[in-house]
Amino acid sequence: MDPKVITELEEIVGTEYVSTREDVLIAYSVSASTSFEPVLPDAVIRPGTTQEVQLVLKLANKNGIPVIPRSGGSSLQGEVIPKKGSLVIELMRINGITLYKDLRSVTVGAGVTYGMLDKFLSKHDLWVPFYPGSSLSATVAGNVAVNGAGFGSAKFGCIAELVFGLEVVLPDGRVIQTGSEANPNAPGPFLRYAFGPDLTGLFIGSLGSFGIITKVSLKTHKRMHFFDYNTYGFEVAAQAENFLIDLKQNDIGSLWAAIYEGQILDFFLDMVGDEYGVPNHDWPKYTVSLVLGSIREDQLLSDVDMAKGICERNGGHVIGIRELPKGEWNDRMRELARSSYVHGWHWRILYHHQTPTNWHKTMEELWSIMDEYRLLGHTAGFQSGHSSYNYYPQLYYDPQDKDEEQTVRNAHRELARRLFKTGAVPFKLAPYWIDGVEEMTDYLELVKKLKHALDPKGIMNPGVLGGI
Numbered sequence: 001m002d003p004k005v006i007t008e009l010e011e012i013v014g015t016e017y018v019s020t021r022e023d024v025l026i027a028y029s030v031s032a033s034t035s036f037e038p039v040l041p042d043a044v045i046r047p048g049t050t051q052e053v054q055l056v057l058k059l060a061n062k063n064g065i066p067v068i069p070r071s072g073g074s075s076l077q078g079e080v081i082p083k084k085g086s087l088v089i090e091l092m093r094i095n096g097i098t099l100y101k102d103l104r105s106v107t108v109g110a111g112v113t114y115g116m117l118d119k120f121l122s123k124h125d126l127w128v129p130f131y132p133g134s135s136l137s138a139t140v141a142g143n144v145a146v147n148g149a150g151f152g153s154a155k156f157g158c159i160a161e162l163v164f165g166l167e168v169v170l171p172d173g174r175v176i177q178t179g180s181e182a183n184p185n186a187p188g189p190f191l192r193y194a195f196g197p198d199l200t201g202l203f204i205g206s207l208g209s210f211g212i213i214t215k216v217s218l219k220t221h222k223r224m225h226f227f228d229y230n231t232y233g234f235e236v237a238a239q240a241e242n243f244l245i246d247l248k249q250n251d252i253g254s255l256w257a258a259i260y261e262g263q264i265l266d267f268f269l270d271m272v273g274d275e276y277g278v279p280n281h282d283w284p285k286y287t288v289s290l291v292l293g294s295i296r297e298d299q300l301l302s303d304v305d306m307a308k309g310i311c312e313r314n315g316g317h318v319i320g321i322r323e324l325p326k327g328e329w330n331d332r333m334r335e336l337a338r339s340s341y342v343h344g345w346h347w348r349i350l351y352h353h354q355t356p357t358n359w360h361k362t363m364e365e366l367w368s369i370m371d372e373y374r375l376l377g378h379t380a381g382f383q384s385g386h387s388s389y390n391y392y393p394q395l396y397y398d399p400q401d402k403d404e405e406q407t408v409r410n411a412h413r414e415l416a417r418r419l420f421k422t423g424a425v426p427f428k429l430a431p432y433w434i435d436g437v438e439e440m441t442d443y444l445e446l447v448k449k450l451k452h453a454l455d456p457k458g459i460m461n462p463g464v465l466g467g468i
């Protein structure tokens, strides 16, 4: 990068927040994503305000410098791995939190993690009932940019459902506010769908390729203190799937609902069973791990009763082992995928949603891919909204074995293709989903046009949005 540009960047944020030191660049060449080759950026900048982000983007735009917005760096599909010659814009210094008690909302800066937010809101007996399993390092803004799902999604939906509005710096340095706060006289965030088309939604899942989110406004809810943890057994996949649907239909307060197939459960318990204190058990073919939650005890007790009846009506039985869902819920800020790191696994992951009735289809495709390609794998998932079930299958490989790494890439691409045919829907347009997709040409063309309209020089995280 031209040294003159570095000097101009230093003038914007101060010399201590710009770096071209090799050790710093190495740190930013990687992320939590395994199986993506590190790439050194030319420089890293850490702006502390929206105004600084505006000036940095103006400068990058003028000079045609590719920029990689980065927050917690916990994304798993190479989204923040820099491009050659790029500038990483790390946003963790923008970390203010403003609570709007009467509006039942909160606004967080781009550097606020779910852990920081939860600590803040718990003092007010509130929460944003949504926890990705990376909550201690993932920021809310980064999670909005990937359109994430997490613990709490079973009841409250994915992060998109909880967003009221965004402050976004566009690639040319202009700043817009979406939602009710687009009116600068509004008392704060209280309505998402305001002023016509849903511009908030345009940036959700946009992977930093349409602009930089500097603030996120979210709904808050009164914190729950009454929980029930239990496991439910079924012999047929469809029974477990219908159990989840009937829980929803009856408005049962399930915060976390995950179906485990026997072998997958064995593998998972091998990783975390002792830590959670799960007793040995002859598990049924399908186990549902369920956390019910309520702000009222009478409501919870009624839901527990209803859940038992719904389980039995679907041909299942209450197992009564509470340690599994309790361990998962209590560990919700760091549970998902952590176990794989603990065991030193390297993997490629394929986040997607199915409907609960299609739950078994992902399992079938995963098992056949593992058999065909002779790979180890694992998947877990959870109910993630009105009618969806979130999945994150992982295929493991030995990073020292380059042949196996290539095999895992091929298997990953093929799995994506097959899952798409089953009706699976990815959270975001990660490039590997695009490979096998022929039926969405007009849709992808529109995304390309939107990208071009917002970012004609193509400086924002190039290539990350389905290769665009």
Ligand SMILES: Cc1cc2nc3c(=O)[nH]c(=O)nc-3n(C[C@H](O)[C@H](O)[C@H](O)COP(=O)(O)OP(=O)(O)OC[C@H]3O[C@@H](n4cnc5c(N)ncnc54)[C@H](O)[C@@H]3O)c2cc1C
Pocket (backbone or CB within 6 Å): 031, 032, 068, 069, 070, 071, 072, 073, 074, 075, 076, 079, 080, 091, 110, 131, 132, 133, 134, 137, 138, 139, 140, 141, 142, 143, 144, 145, 146, 147, 148, 149, 150, 151, 207, 208, 209, 211, 212, 213, 214, 334, 335, 336, 337, 338, 461, 464
């Ligand atoms: C152990 C583990 C468990 C996980 N569990 C979950 C889970 O349960 N649910 C889930 O959804 N994800 C999960 N993830 C994936 C990851 O944590 C999420 O993708 C996370 O929300 C990313 O947030 P981040 O702040 O780390 O973003 P980064 O990794 O820094 O960035 C992610 C993407 O967003 C863009 N971006 C970042 N900040 C901004 C911004 N301010 N404006 C515009 N674009 C931006 C980046 O360019 C990149 O494309 C898990 C990851 C790990 C390591």
